[in-house]
Amino acid sequence: MKHNVILVVLDGLNYQVARHALGHLQAYCDAGRAALYRLDCELPSLSRPLYECILTGVPPIASGVVHNDVVRLSNQRSIFHYARAAGLTTAAAAYHWVSELYNRAPFEAVRDRHTDDADLPIQYGHFYYADHYPDSHLLADAEHLRLRHKPNFLLVHPMNIDDAGHKHGLDSPQYRNSARRADIILADYLQAWLEAGYQVLVTADHGMNTDRSHNGLLPEEREVPLFVLGSAFSLDAAVRPRQTELCGTVCELLGVEHDKPVCRELLK
Template sequence: MPHNVILVVLDGLNYEVARHAMGHLQAYAGAGRAALYKLECELPSLSRPLYECILTGVAPIQSGIVHNHVSRLSNQRSVFHYARDAGLTTAAAAYHWISELYNRSPFVAARDRHTRDESLAIQHGHFYWVDHYPDSHLFADAESLRLQHAPNFLLVHPMNIDDAGHKHGLDSAPYRNSARSADIILADYLQGWLDAGYQVLVTADHGMNNDRSHNGLLAEEREVPLFVLGDAFSFNPDATPAQTQLCGTICELLGVPHDKPVCRELLK
């Protein structure tokens, strides 16, 4: 049975901080209505390469998106492409690099900030380009897209956790409080999404270190959370999902043809 899917990528969120700071998400897990898994992000642990990895299932060294300044359209097939080609509706409220990867590159704010074009991979979009763009506004952008267009696949991608990490580092109150804030904002939307029949995945591209950066092999840079919520998930505690399996797993939920790796243990 096909399902609609919302993917939330909380940019820069370290696993341990997610585990102890995301009280609302952990309440779902404690009630047996969600599960939390630890993922190890691919290398390099940088944003644009890992957006590509999450959304296409292809590691950076294979995709060629090997650092944040590789500014071009992806040459891989993403969740957005599979969904659109199957006749589904796609949407994203996200950082402008997502638009550059799957819609048009370079990003031109006046043209691309608000996107509505059925021919594009991301058919409906609200894109931002400053890292301090408020998470509260970004989630409202995403909910506006959901209510207006009823997308089958919706990407929600806020940046304030990563921004706090770059300004203050991993072991800092502002970084941890940004994670808590995102959890509180999610609390305004999550049950409504589930009631509307969406399967929800909440993850991160990479973590953060005490040097106020990321790119390497430290656990705090590579270990990220994956919360899954919805009646299509198994909540199997023995599942071992990989970041490269998220694209295929989402395609399985959507019921669209694809050729990507899947973590079947996540699904009923």
């Protein structure tokens, strides 16, 4: 069965903080309507390499996107490419690096910030380029895309948690409260997404450390959450998904042909 999918990437969200700070998402878990899993992000634990990993299923040392300053189009096939090849509609409200990976590089704000082009891998997009761009605005951008274009696949990618971590560190009220605020903002949209039939995955690219950075092997840098919500998921607590399996698993939900690894145990 084919499903529409929303993938939310809460940039920089550590697993332990997600486990105790995201009360709305945890309410779905407590009600038996969602499940939370722990993932180890691939290495290096940096943003642009892990956007590529999540969206293509390819680890950074294989993709060549090995740090944040690799500014070029991806040479891998992403969820956007598979969806477009199957005639599906794609959209993203995301940081501008996502546009650079899959649409056009380098990013030119006047040209690329608001994208409406049926021939691009990401056909419809709102892309921001300031890390403090409010999560509330980003979620509103995403909902605008959903209501206007009815995408089969929508990427939602806010940045304020990561921004707070870089300014204040993992063990700070600012970082934890940024995660709490993201959960509250998601609460305004999540039920409507589920009622519209979307399968929803909420994850992170990497975590954060007390040095106000990430790039290493510490658990707080590598361990990230994966919440899954929707009728297509098994909600099996014993499942151990990998970050490299997210692309293929989303493609399975979309019902599109692909050649990526899949965590089939996540699905019914």
